[in-house]
Amino acid sequence: MNEMVNKNQLLENICYTELVYGRINKKLNTQFSKKQIEEFILRILKDTDEKFFSKIGKNYYVENTENNVRLTINSNTFRIITADKLKQ
Numbered sequence: 001m002n003e004m005v006n007k008n009q010l011l012e013n014i015c016y017t018e019l020v021y022g023r024i025n026k027k028l029n030t031q032f033s034k035k036q037i038e039e040f041i042l043r044i045l046k047d048t049d050e051k052f053f054s055k056i057g058k059n060y061y062v063e064n065t066e067n068n069v070r071l072t073i074n075s076n077t078f079r080i081i082t083a084d085k086l087k088q
Contacts, residue, residue, distance in 0.1 A: 004055070005050065005053035005054065005055050005060050007045070007050045007053060009078075010045060010053075010060065010062075010073065010078060011042070011045055011046065013078035014041065014042070014045065014073070014078050014079075014080065015077070015078055015079050015080070016034075016037075016038065016079065016080055017079060017080075020079070020080050020081070020082070021034050021037050023082050024037050024080070024082065024083045025037070027082055027083055027084055027085070028069070028083055028084075028085060041071065041080060041083070044062060044064045044067060044069060044071060045062060045071070047064065047066070048062055048063070048064045052064065052065075055075055058074065058075050058076065059072050059073060059074060059075055059081065060072070060073040060074075060075050061073075063086065065086065068085055068086045069083055069084070069085065069086065070083070070084045070085075070086055071083050072084070
């Protein structure tokens with residue numbers, strides 16, 4: 001079941017683990033620095049309309065078709081879990 005997501009709460013609390021940087025670069029086939037990844041994630045969160053935010057189970061999902069990316073974020077800790085390319 002989809003639940004409403006508070007975009008501002010996500011933006012204020014988003015956090016990262018050391019392992020997620022490598023995972024994001026691998027999944028998106030990029031070579032971003034930690035700072036570039038954090039800027040990219042924040043831009044995705046800010047630029048994506050709230051109707052593309054959903055909560056399913058314990059995770060938030062943010063789908064951004066402009067950048068062809070789906071973010072997965074833990075709803076309890078607000079930690080980025082991964083970023084995947086959207087299937088076209």
